[in-house]
Amino acid sequence: MPHSASSGLPPPTYALCPTCGRSVPATLGEMFCSNDGTRLLTGCPVCGQPILSPFAQHCTHCGAALLSTRGEP
Numbered sequence: 001m002p003h004s005a006s007s008g009l010p011p012p013t014y015a016l017c018p019t020c021g022r023s024v025p026a027t028l029g030e031m032f033c034s035n036d037g038t039r040l041l042t043g044c045p046v047c048g049q050p051i052l053s054p055f056a057q058h059c060t061h062c063g064a065a066l067l068s069t070r071g072e073p
């Protein structure tokens with residue numbers, strides 16, 4: 001199988017706020033959420049898989065929830 005998609009560039013990864021779900025490109029280097037001051041996740045807290053989608057709510061590798069469920073209404 002051809003593997004032409006790989007040209008040496010790593011895929012973009014995202015930093016995700018587990019409290020409000022806000023995500024920013026990891027390349028921005030933000031460490032904390034500008035909405036609520038929560039430390040951003042740069043990968044799955046369980047397996048360490050990078051977050052590859054800005055809309056991810058669960059780890060694509062192990063299925064762990066990325067968003068905190070604390071404070072639900």
Ligand SMILES: [Zn+2]
Binds near residue numbers: 038
């Ligand atoms: Zn937040």
Ligand SMILES: [Zn+2]
Binds near residue numbers: 044046048059062
């Ligand atoms: Zn995981």
